[in-house]
Amino acid sequence: MKALLLKDTHQFELIDMPVPEPGEGQALVRVLTTCICGSEVHGYHGKHFGRKAPAVMGHEVSGVVEKLGAGASSPAPGTRVAVMPQTSCGVCEWCRQGSPNLCPQRYMLGFTKWPGSFEEYFVIPATMLYPIADYVPDQVGALMEPLSVGLHAVRRAKIKQGDSVLVFGSGAIGIMTMLGAREMGAEVVIATDLYDFNLKAAKAVAATHTHNARSGSAAECALELTNGRGVDHVFLAADAPGMLEQAVAATRIHGNIIVIAMYDKSVPVPLQTLKTKEQCLLGSVTFDATDFTRSVELAHKHYAVLNQLVTHTFTLEQAEEAFQVVDKHSEDQVRVAFKVSE
Numbered sequence: 001m002k003a004l005l006l007k008d009t010h011q012f013e014l015i016d017m018p019v020p021e022p023g024e025g026q027a028l029v030r031v032l033t034t035c036i037c038g039s040e041v042h043g044y045h046g047k048h049f050g051r052k053a054p055a056v057m058g059h060e061v062s063g064v065v066e067k068l069g070a071g072a073s074s075p076a077p078g079t080r081v082a083v084m085p086q087t088s089c090g091v092c093e094w095c096r097q098g099s100p101n102l103c104p105q106r107y108m109l110g111f112t113k114w115p116g117s118f119e120e121y122f123v124i125p126a127t128m129l130y131p132i133a134d135y136v137p138d139q140v141g142a143l144m145e146p147l148s149v150g151l152h153a154v155r156r157a158k159i160k161q162g163d164s165v166l167v168f169g170s171g172a173i174g175i176m177t178m179l180g181a182r183e184m185g186a187e188v189v190i191a192t193d194l195y196d197f198n199l200k201a202a203k204a205v206a207a208t209h210t211h212n213a214r215s216g217s218a219a220e221c222a223l224e225l226t227n228g229r230g231v232d233h234v235f236l237a238a239d240a241p242g243m244l245e246q247a248v249a250a251t252r253i254h255g256n257i258i259v260i261a262m263y264d265k266s267v268p269v270p271l272q273t274l275k276t277k278e279q280c281l282l283g284s285v286t287f288d289a290t291d292f293t294r295s296v297e298l299a300h301k302h303y304a305v306l307n308q309l310v311t312h313t314f315t316l317e318q319a320e321e322a323f324q325v326v327d328k329h330s331e332d333q334v335r336v337a338f339k340v341s342e
């Protein structure tokens, strides 16, 4: 089978590998569609702790169950599935309290030690597969993972009916966060981004207002829309200079700032203002099974709008080009995918 190997930093090679055999409790999955996540661009640049070359990356994926290993009884071969791509030790303090995403031994499909979905077939515990309905397109199946990341972030924020939200970044994760916020009852959802294309996509899925960051301060826009009070929650789904200053200014007294994106460098925080407004700065890491289950449900409900978020599809042979499009933002895009099989 074909596998896209990240051989070294900025270096892909399409190699030939034997199709893996599913072990005890595992399933062999044939890849349909798999998306390129921002974390994989970090891996491509040699800046991700778990995606270090040599590795076959890929974790946002839909596929078909080809074969079950001993002891696995479902989903039946032939079932089309979304994939919950995260595993943890199951016995540590954090796993036991239902937060496998915080397990020190957590890892994802597509980390160096677990070949991911940028190839034709991969193996995974069968319990991590979620059947999807016929009417849901393959590429929406591959978006259930980023949607679960957004849903986890809105759960961390404990959004209530009528809340207002500002989201920095209208890439896939930002838009998924907006959708989750709307589902939890947020009434004002302000999307920011540098690209009008992404703002349009955000509006089509979930945003009530949009703000192009090139046209001035997002904080001012948020304060204006909330009569100077500030929004209840600000989500950071981007890495832009001065973002924390704006987030603290845009958030109300006792409001939340939730950090979702990946940061290579430390970012200054205006602690004095944050303290004076008694704001809460929260981290949000990936998702757990509750988020993923909810994500599968919501993706079925919103499949038509979500389908529009996959703006480019490439073959594995075109990996270099596909990664350039994501990394350089050389074309309007939300999620870029590989179509691996039909």
Ligand SMILES: [Zn+2]
Binding pocket: 037, 038, 039, 059, 060, 145, 146
């Ligand atoms: Zn991802």
Ligand SMILES: [Zn+2]
Binding pocket: 088, 089, 090, 091, 092, 093, 094, 095, 096, 100, 103, 104, 105
């Ligand atoms: Zn654990």
